Amino acid sequence: SQTIHQWPATLVQPVGSPLSLECTVEGTSNPNLYWYRQAAGRGLQLLFYSVGIGQISSEVPQNLSASRPQDRQFILSSKKLLLSDSGFYLCAWRLLSNEQFFGPGTRLTVL
Amino acid sequence: AQSVTQLDSQVPVFEEAPVELRCNYSSSVSVYLFWYVQYPNQGLQLLLKYLSGSTLVKGINGFEAEFNKSQTSFHLRKPSVHISDTAEYFCAVSEIHGTSYGKLTFGQGTILTVHP
Numbered sequence: 001s002q003t004i005h006q007w008p009a010t011l012v013q014p015v016g017s018p019l020s021l022e023c024t025v026e027g028t029s030n031p032n033l034y035w036y037r038q039a040a041g042r043g044l045q046l047l048f049y050s051v052g053i054g055q056i057s058s059e060v061p062q063n064l065s066a067s068r069p070q071d072r073q074f075i076l077s078s079k080k081l082l083l084s085d086s087g088f089y090l091c092a093w094r095l096l097s098n099e100q101f102f103g104p105g106t107r108l109t110v111l
Numbered sequence: 112a113q114s115v116t117q118l119d120s121q122v123p124v125f126e127e128a129p130v131e132l133r134c135n136y137s138s139s140v141s142v143y144l145f146w147y148v149q150y151p152n153q154g155l156q157l158l159l160k161y162l163s164g165s166t167l168v169k170g171i172n173g174f175e176a177e178f179n180k181s182q183t184s185f186h187l188r189k190p191s192v193h194i195s196d197t198a199e200y201f202c203a204v205s206e207i208h209g210t211s212y213g214k215l216t217f218g219q220g221t222i223l224t225v226h227p
Contacts, residue, residue, distance in 0.1 A: 004154075032213050043201065043219040044155075051212055059214075090154055094213040097162050098143050098205035102154035 002027040004103030006091050012109045019064075019078040021106050023091030026072070032094035033074040035066055038105075039087040050074060086110045113138040113204050117218035125226050126194055132187040132221045134202035142204040144185045145215065146176055149199045158200070161185060172196070197225045 003026040013019060025031055035047040046059045048066035056066050063082050067075045074091060086109050092100040118133040136142065143162055147155040159170025166178040176187045185202060202218040 034214070044217040046214060049212055049214060097160070098213040098215070099145065099157060099160055100213070100215055104154045105152070107152065
């Protein structure tokens with residue numbers, strides 16, 4: 001069965017600290033993977049997508065980066081967090097007909 | 112490029128009443144259409160999708176949506192809502208062809224609040 005794990009579930013970090021959010025998927029191989037951010041009162045903003053190991057496309061210029069070190073692992077990182085990086089981060093993978101299956105999300109609060 | 116507009120940011124309704132959440136989209140190419148639901152502090156769950164064929168699509172939890180190509184709309188409906196339907200609902204589109212790599216474009220979301 002299809003499963004997405006996101007770790008951690010919640011995170012509180014000070015401004016200027018580094019960030020690493022992890023997404024791992026089960027039940028598929030060579031998936032297209034996506035990172036979204038959902039800020040308070042806003043819709044979902046696509047941050048990055050990946051079609052394979054080491055292949056990352058950025059959708060918007062920002063303080064974040066992504067990596068895909070393994071087929072079923074997608075990592076979101078930052079060297080120095082900003083207040084504006086606070087939000088709910090969602091990982092997703094592409095199913096047939098472009099339907100996306102979402103993980104449970106990580107709530108990030110930057111203080 | 113595509114865009115999605117959800118016409119209502121918040122929709123309050125009483126339990127057992129009907130509800131319609133409106134979604135309009137803009138695209139220069141053919142698209143797939145989706146509705147997702149998000150409960151507080153959870154990920155998104157697919158409610159229903161339109162790929163082709165019948166323009167009336169039925170989904171989970173008694174929801175349905177109708178694709179109207181001439182009006183570029185994909186409104187979500189439920190004839191009788193429950194308290195448990197309280198959540199945020201997102202409309203999304205995706206190019207059928209091209210080099211979009213399956214990316215979804217989302218609307219801003221509609222918060223449905225069902226009152227007893």
